[in-house]
Amino acid sequence: MRKLIIVAALAALAAVTAGCGEKQPVTVYKQGQYQGKPDGRPWENDQFKGDRTAWEKSIKARNGGQNEYARAAN
Numbered sequence: 001m002r003k004l005i006i007v008a009a010l011a012a013l014a015a016v017t018a019g020c021g022e023k024q025p026v027t028v029y030k031q032g033q034y035q036g037k038p039d040g041r042p043w044e045n046d047q048f049k050g051d052r053t054a055w056e057k058s059i060k061a062r063n064g065g066q067n068e069y070a071r072a073a074n
Contacts, residue, residue: 043055064070 043052048055
């Protein structure tokens, strides 16, 4: 019984101290310049090839498919 308590205490101690380390954050900003990937418009990709209206139609169709009131009426 005593060994079980010691093992449980050591396991609890290991679990508590496991999260105590401090890691350096990933830096994507250095001296006034953003180092990450530049953001583009959502319709500028291989699927829509820069066609904003096709992208908007696709978004409206997807949103319509997620509308529970419209889906229940069918």
